[in-house]
Amino acid sequence: MRFDVEEFKKRAREDFEHAWYEGPSVLTPPWVSGRYPRLRYSRAREHPIFDIVERLRETYLAMGFDEAMNPLIVEESDIYRQFGPEAMAVLDRVFYLGGLPRPNVGIARKQIEEIEAILGRALTAGTEERLRETLHGYKKGKIDGDELVHELAAVLEADDAAVVHILDAVFPEFRDLAPESSRNTLRSHMTSGWFLTLSSIWDRQRLPLRLFSVDRCFRREQEEGPTRLMAYHSASCVVAGEDVTLEEGKAVSEALLSAFGFTEFRFQPDEKRSKYYMPGTQTEVYARHPSLGWVEVATFGLYSPSALAEYGIGVPVMNLGLGVERLAMIVYQSNDIRQLTYPQFFPQAISDREIAGAIHLREEPASVAGRRMAEGIRATAVEHAAAPGPCAFVAWSGEIAGREVEVVVEETESNTKLCGPACLNEVFVHNGSVLGVPDTAKWATVRQEGVSTGITYLDAVAGLAAARIEEAARCGEEVRVQVKMAKLPSDVNLRIEDYVMRYITDHNKKVDLRGPVFLTVRSVIRKPEV
Structure with a gap:
């Protein structure tokens, strides 16, 4: 459809x-x-990190900051220009970009014979020459790596699979390639990008400049942990103009963080003293949260005049930065940034309500008449549950697939009741376990504290009987549906979704839907009167 x-x-x-x-x-x-x-189409869940990213973006825009995208790849020489003598320590924490070199592949008679053996035919002199030209073009960068197999397949008049086999078996130079590093690095601080951006626009646009960027940074940590990731988001802004002072940083940080529920602020000198900041201006921002108390959330300062001079920037610049993941940990009250950022790699708790929502009937009637039949079976069984056998009660009669069908709930044996004791057991989820329980004092805690699925054994069996009778009637057949002692969910026509069963098993919870149901339903097809 x-x-x-x-x-x-x-x-x-x-x-x-x-x-x-x-x-x-x-x-x-x-x-x-x-x-x-x-x-219905319900709103889906957003990722906590991107929730904070979006809220930061909207707040910056509302504050009058223009959004910028700073360069992600920064040359090593720029790190020296920005950090001066501190550059070596900074570079110890950056990722250098590398790549595979283009191999100089020679083609001797031995390689030609191996190619011919794989293809099962001889190569002409013209094909050999075009093969050499193609590999030479790849070495010189005229042919991209992702185009090489296609180009060789055209030259050799072979399929791609054969060419891949040739490259692996005949030319070990490709298989033995090792990456070589360049002098380009991945941005480890947003500051690296701000210098490049400001150097291009500070004297070409109206001052003061108010710019922000919320984007990725990369830091080669020795080990990732509860508070550190190698790839993280930095929410950074700059204000560049003739009259920019440190007070600008205080005003911006208060306005920005107020949007996240922080109510009071405290500023104190940062002992780290990064070289790209003017001495005495690097400041830590502590904010008071209604439920979390005082927490460190941001850092700001004025860029060093010597660092600005390296890029020809002739006005003071205030820079403020905060880690998005750090702010997300505070907002979401998380104690492990790895779990907050990559929840898919950590076991996630499933609530009782979510488990209850994953419990369904295995078989259900498809037609309106079938659903009314199921309601009739249920109502009749409840009304005559204690009737002694043998007994039979008509639960529903009507037309299914053009045939007149009568449905009977019955008990054929003596000294038994129409319904077994567990018929009215209701399925609850309590502390991660799925339980079928009666309405008795023994199970009062489960019924009060647990989450009901709204399904009784009788509901499920009535749905099963109606579905089977409906299907049989379409084929002109009568059917008898009987459920005796229940042991498994399928015995009472219940299905628990696979991911929930995995959760229940992993957490040593249980599914206990046992009980004596003993309900029999049969159908009778009435022949039309002549």
Whole structure:
């Protein structure tokens, strides 16, 4: 079925204010509630880091800062210009960019014979010459690496798989290549990019300049840990102009961080004293959060005149920077930045409500008549649950697939009741375990503290019986559906989604849906009167 974009937009607009169906719980089987939740498009979850990134962007823009994109690749010489004698210590923490060299591949008679053996045919003199020209063109950079296999396949009149085999077997130079480092580095501080940006525009645009950038930086840490990552986001801004002072940094930091719930601020000299800042201006920003107390969140200072002079920047510049991940840890009250940034690599807790939402019926009736049949089976079983056997009660009669069908709930044996003791057990999720429990004092804690799926064993079995009868009626057949002692979820027509079962198993929780159901439902197809 083709995806209808306009219908999606229409429903998304309708659901903006009402994300979920208003009525009976969406966990309740629809044929029990008698109503069907319409297909809904609920808002998806955002990543915590990108949530903070977006909030920072919006706050900076509201404060009158223009967004900039600074160079990500910085030459080693720029690090020396910016950091001076401190450059060597800084470079110890940067990633140098490297690449594979282009091999100088020679083609002697031995290589030609090996290629011919793989192709199963001899190469003409013209093909040999074009092969040499192609490999030479690759060495000189005229042919890109991702085009080489295609070009060689055209020259050799072979498929790509054969060419890949030739490169691996005949030319070990490709397989033995080792990367070589360049003098280019990945930006480890946003400052490295700000010097390059400001040098190009400070005397070409109206002052003061107010710019910000929220982007990636890379630092070659010895080891990643709860508070350090090798790839992180820096939220940085600069104010460049004739009258810029350190007070600008205080004002910007207060305005920026107020958007995240911080109420009071404290400024103190930073003992790290980076060389690209003017001595005595590097300042740590501590902010008071209503629930977390005082926390360090940012650093600002005035760029050193000597560092600015290296780039010909002739006005004072205030720079403020903060780590997005650090701010996200504070906002989300996380104690491990790795788990906050890469939750997919850490076991995630699943709430009881989420587990309950992942429990469904295995088989359900498809038609309106089938759903009414299931409701009739359930109502009849509840009404006559204690009736002694043998007994039989008509639960529903109507038309299915053009045939008149009568559905009977029955018990054929003596000294037994129509429904077993567990028929009205309800499925709850309590502390990660899935339990089928009766409404008794023994299970009061589970029923009060747990999350109900809204499904009883009787609900599920009625759905199973209606689905089987519905299917059999289409084939003109009668059917008898009987559920006796339940041991597994499938015994009572329940399915628990695989990811939830994995979670339950990994956390040593349990699924206990045992119980004596003993319910029998059969169908009778009435022959039309002549």
